[in-house]
Amino acid sequence: MRLENREVLAAIASLEVEHRTGVFLSEYTSLGIGGTTDLLLIRKHDSIPGLLRLLDDHRIAHKFLGGGSNLLVGDGELPWVVLQLTCLDPDVVLEGKFAHVDAAADLGRTVTYCAKHDLGGMEGLIGVPGTVGGALRMNAGAYGMQIGSYVREVKLYRAATRKIETLRGDQISFEYRHTSFAPDDMMLAVTLELPSKSYQEIIQGIRICNEKRRASQPLGQKSAGCIFKNPPGGSAGRMIDDLGLKGLSVGDARVSDRHANFFVNAGKASAKDMLSLIAEVRERVEKATE
Numbered sequence: 001m002r003l004e005n006r007e008v009l010a011a012i013a014s015l016e017v018e019h020r021t022g023v024f025l026s027e028y029t030s031l032g033i034g035g036t037t038d039l040l041l042i043r044k045h046d047s048i049p050g051l052l053r054l055l056d057d058h059r060i061a062h063k064f065l066g067g068g069s070n071l072l073v074g075d076g077e078l079p080w081v082v083l084q085l086t087c088l089d090p091d092v093v094l095e096g097k098f099a100h101v102d103a104a105a106d107l108g109r110t111v112t113y114c115a116k117h118d119l120g121g122m123e124g125l126i127g128v129p130g131t132v133g134g135a136l137r138m139n140a141g142a143y144g145m146q147i148g149s150y151v152r153e154v155k156l157y158r159a160a161t162r163k164i165e166t167l168r169g170d171q172i173s174f175e176y177r178h179t180s181f182a183p184d185d186m187m188l189a190v191t192l193e194l195p196s197k198s199y200q201e202i203i204q205g206i207r208i209c210n211e212k213r214r215a216s217q218p219l220g221q222k223s224a225g226c227i228f229k230n231p232p233g234g235s236a237g238r239m240i241d242d243l244g245l246k247g248l249s250v251g252d253a254r255v256s257d258r259h260a261n262f263f264v265n266a267g268k269a270s271a272k273d274m275l276s277l278i279a280e281v282r283e284r285v286e287k288a289t290e
């Protein structure tokens with residue numbers, strides 16, 4: 001979608017939001033898949049209520065982009081614009097055992113920054129790409145931990161009230177790759193309460209998690225991490241692997257040879273290819289478990 005209405009463009013500029021026209025979302029996603037649209041880069045949280053009112057008033061559909069590591073974006077010219085936050089400086093401020101983190105902060109750098117100040121707990125998140133906001137939205141986790149366990153406060157733009165508000169951690173439910181945030185809520189910042197640990201101990205934990213990832217995941221290839229959530233008590237990857245589906249392809253979309261729940265873009269896969277592959281695998285697993 002291209003924003004061409006001069007009144008809208010002038011209002012966007014007055015909100016100090018940067019307008020980039022015709023970006024290729026394939027360059028913004030870890031899968032390397034995605035069509036073109038306009039991108040609005042938000043530099044100040046205060047401009048968000050005005051920006052969203054403007055887009056709604058002009059019926060301009062929008063979606064929110066973090067680091068693009070958990071997204072399968074459609075092909076071709078997209079019927080919505082993309083909003084993305086730029087990172088505040090500094091993006092992490094520590095106060096005792098609390099870390100106040102900007103939603104646009106890189107998750108991995110946040111984990112290592114906290115580690116250097118003897119704050120641990122998030123070792124499992126070290127290989128998870130993307131932003132802290134994206135991790136919050138999905139309650140990202142790995143190796144038995146999830147970010148939601150450490151959340152004490154979230155500053156967010158709430159679509160329901162059209163205001164920037166702060167929620168306490170106990171007002172939010174964090175479940176397995178799911179949170180109680182509304183689909184249009186926008187995470188802006190979070191306060192994490194982290195356990196004190198020595199840097200050496202945290203680094204040791206990080207090394208162990210890194211080794212596990214390196215041993216099991218196709219880290220050099222374009223992916224969005226696991227495609228399917230695990231069923232209760234089970235493993236989606238094992239179910240796919242047991243059916244011998246590693247290597248199954250549609251065009252350049254391929255079930256990884258390394259980890260059957262990672263679907264990779266082995267060349268020039270389109271969203272259509274990836275969706276067909278997902279549908280094919282889902283159907284075969286459903287048939288086998290009927």
Ligand SMILES: Cc1cc2nc3c(=O)[nH]c(=O)nc-3n(C[C@H](O)[C@H](O)[C@H](O)COP(=O)(O)OP(=O)(O)OC[C@H]3O[C@@H](n4cnc5c(N)ncnc54)[C@H](O)[C@@H]3O)c2cc1C
Pocket residue numbers: 030063064065066067068069070071103104127128129130131132133134135136137138139140141142185186187188217219223224225226
């Ligand atoms: C190699 C690899 C390994 C991975 N391993 C794991 C893993 O172990 N565990 C795990 O949980 N995930 C994993 N992932 C998936 C992904 O990295 C995480 O889910 C990550 O937290 C997504 O963050 P992001 O900023 O990239 O979000 P995006 O992909 O940009 O967005 C994901 C969703 O969150 C929304 N969103 C993003 N930022 C915000 C915000 N500030 N406010 C509101 N909504 C927002 C988007 O609109 C979208 O709906 C992996 C991915 C890859 C490529």
